[in-house]
Amino acid sequence: MKLGIDFGTSFSLPATSYLGQNVVLLPGGRYGIPSVFYYSEWDGVLIGEEAEEAGQGSDAKNLKREIKLELNSTFTADGKTFTAKQIVGHILNSVKQNAIETAKTKLIDDHLDGVVISVPAAFEHNEKAFIREAAEIPIAQGGPQLKVLGFIKEPVAAALAYFNTSLADKTRILVYDLGGGTCDIAIVEANSASKEKYTVVDSDMLRIGGKNWDAKLETYIIHELEKQTGLSISGNPGYKEKIKRAAISAKHSFSEKVGNNYRDRVRARVEVNGRTYQIPLTKAIFDELTLDLLNKTIDVTKKVLERNNANGIDRIICVGGSSNMPQVQEGLKRAFPGKSIQVFEPEKAIAVGAAIYAQFCDGKDTFLSDIAAFSYGTDCCRDYDKDPDDMIVVNLIKRGDRLPITQDQGFSTTRDGQTKMYFDIIENSNAVSEYDYERGSVSPIMRVVLEFPKPMPKGTSARLHMTLTTDGIIEVTADDKNGHTITAKKQLNF
Numbered sequence: 001m002k003l004g005i006d007f008g009t010s011f012s013l014p015a016t017s018y019l020g021q022n023v024v025l026l027p028g029g030r031y032g033i034p035s036v037f038y039y040s041e042w043d044g045v046l047i048g049e050e051a052e053e054a055g056q057g058s059d060a061k062n063l064k065r066e067i068k069l070e071l072n073s074t075f076t077a078d079g080k081t082f083t084a085k086q087i088v089g090h091i092l093n094s095v096k097q098n099a100i101e102t103a104k105t106k107l108i109d110d111h112l113d114g115v116v117i118s119v120p121a122a123f124e125h126n127e128k129a130f131i132r133e134a135a136e137i138p139i140a141q142g143g144p145q146l147k148v149l150g151f152i153k154e155p156v157a158a159a160l161a162y163f164n165t166s167l168a169d170k171t172r173i174l175v176y177d178l179g180g181g182t183c184d185i186a187i188v189e190a191n192s193a194s195k196e197k198y199t200v201v202d203s204d205m206l207r208i209g210g211k212n213w214d215a216k217l218e219t220y221i222i223h224e225l226e227k228q229t230g231l232s233i234s235g236n237p238g239y240k241e242k243i244k245r246a247a248i249s250a251k252h253s254f255s256e257k258v259g260n261n262y263r264d265r266v267r268a269r270v271e272v273n274g275r276t277y278q279i280p281l282t283k284a285i286f287d288e289l290t291l292d293l294l295n296k297t298i299d300v301t302k303k304v305l306e307r308n309n310a311n312g313i314d315r316i317i318c319v320g321g322s323s324n325m326p327q328v329q330e331g332l333k334r335a336f337p338g339k340s341i342q343v344f345e346p347e348k349a350i351a352v353g354a355a356i357y358a359q360f361c362d363g364k365d366t367f368l369s370d371i372a373a374f375s376y377g378t379d380c381c382r383d384y385d386k387d388p389d390d391m392i393v394v395n396l397i398k399r400g401d402r403l404p405i406t407q408d409q410g411f412s413t414t415r416d417g418q419t420k421m422y423f424d425i426i427e428n429s430n431a432v433s434e435y436d437y438e439r440g441s442v443s444p445i446m447r448v449v450l451e452f453p454k455p456m457p458k459g460t461s462a463r464l465h466m467t468l469t470t471d472g473i474i475e476v477t478a479d480d481k482n483g484h485t486i487t488a489k490k491q492l493n494f
């Protein structure tokens with residue numbers, strides 16, 4: 001089977017397409033596997049609910065949440081240090097194992113032929129390279145390496161799942177995906193008459209999600225608890241974990257209906273030093289505390305709509321667990337009167353869309369046409385003789401370019417006797433051919449070094465070639481006139 005995996009900041013889930021049916025592969029109707037890692041000398045590595053179960057009280061220090069947004073971090077528990085790649089590898093392996101076991105019970109082919117992983121709409125090159133490596137770690141030590149067949153942007157995956165259930169011939173929808181860590185937007189068109197069945201018209205993203213809503217409530221609860229107990233709470237990981245759980249539970253309560261209305265008050269209960277304290281919370285306070293977050297997600301939605309003729313889009317499809325919050329639907333309705341706001345399979349849509357895409361990976365160029373989330377270029381001097389410090393970045397590929405795309409450009413040496421030419425590859429969000437750049441202000445994602453056979457005269461030319469694949473992966477080579485070619489293999493980061 002080919003597996004689609006929605007690797008989320010808070011929850012991860014696998015799905016596959018089998019005999020024309022799209023099925024989420026989790027036992028017992030579970031919502032998802034919490035993307036949570038725990039380690040202790042006694043328990044070893046635990047993932048998901050088991051990790052949450054173990055990581056309470058004084059063991060909360062052994063618990064790692066939300067690793068997806070901290071891919072260059074490490075985590076130490078009981079004296080053992082784990083890289084983010086190992087942690088993500090463990091989480092993804094648990095997801096794959098759950099999928100295999102569930103496939104067995106459903107009598108679906110349980111041999112893994114590869115996975116598609118959904119990623120945020122503007123995940124950087126290095127983040128994707130990282131996820132690929134983590135996803136290819138064998139499940140069992142010495143076991144077979146699993147192939148990542150491709151990546152798909154999360155809101156685009158959700159659009160595929162949506163179109164799969166109600167495909168009108170030519171429809172443009174906007175997907176608003178508010179998950180645990182990011183808010184992802186995409187405008188996607190379904191068009192059975194065109195060469196590509198699905199076209200991504202535009203996409204964007206903010207690093208804002210449910211965890212930021214939690215954080216607002218946590219700060220509020222900490223403040224109230226400190227008033228009630230007279231203790232300093234914020235520095236203690238055991239209390240922090242308890243408060244986080246109380247905050248999430250309160251947040252979820254405000255999405256529940258009591259009769260016809262949403263619940264408007266709850267008591268958060270937190271035990272400190274053996275005594276349970278109660279903190280009254282109202283939905284009005286919650287909505288007020290988090291209004292700026294909601295508004296930021298609405299602003300980015302507006303921006304994307306405005307640059308793409310908002311009138312042609314009458315439907316906003318909301319996915320992601322945080323779309324369950326009534327404030328989100330109310331906010332979108334207020335901001336976009338006249339548009340239909342529809343919550344669609346908020347927890348499953350992305351995994352299902354990734355599974356659908358996995359079936360088409362062989363012919364993906366005709367199935368889905370996506371656009372570049374970033375521009376890619378190299379830094380060089382505007383005019384070395386005039387001012388060697390006057391630098392620019394020349395973009396070969398521009399944000400918004402349709403994928404796949406290959407571009408090349410000539411560059412020449414600036415000094416006599418140069419034996420090497422360096423091309424540092426800069427990932428950026430400037431959709432222009434060139435822009436002013438301060439040397440060293442950002443770290444390049446790759447470096448290509450072209451070595452000449454002998455010292456060359458000033459003005460010796462070389463060409464830089466860049467390809468951005470359908471999956472948004474950048475490939476870079478450079479060559480000189482003698483057909484001498486060099487490929488960038490090494491990432492500089494992570």
Ligand SMILES: Nc1ncnc2c1ncn2[C@@H]1O[C@H](COP(=O)(O)OP(=O)(O)OP(=O)(O)O)[C@@H](O)[C@H]1O
Binds near residue numbers: 011068180182211346
């Ligand atoms: N009923 C609900 N009310 C409020 N928030 C909810 C509800 N259900 C889920 N959430 C929140 O949704 C978030 C998880 O959503 P989801 O599973 O879509 O995110 P994710 O895929 O883990 O994250 P991301 O896609 O950002 O990496 C969590 O912050 C969770 O608390």
Ligand SMILES: [Mg+2]
Binds near residue numbers: 007008154179350
């Ligand atoms: Mg998600």
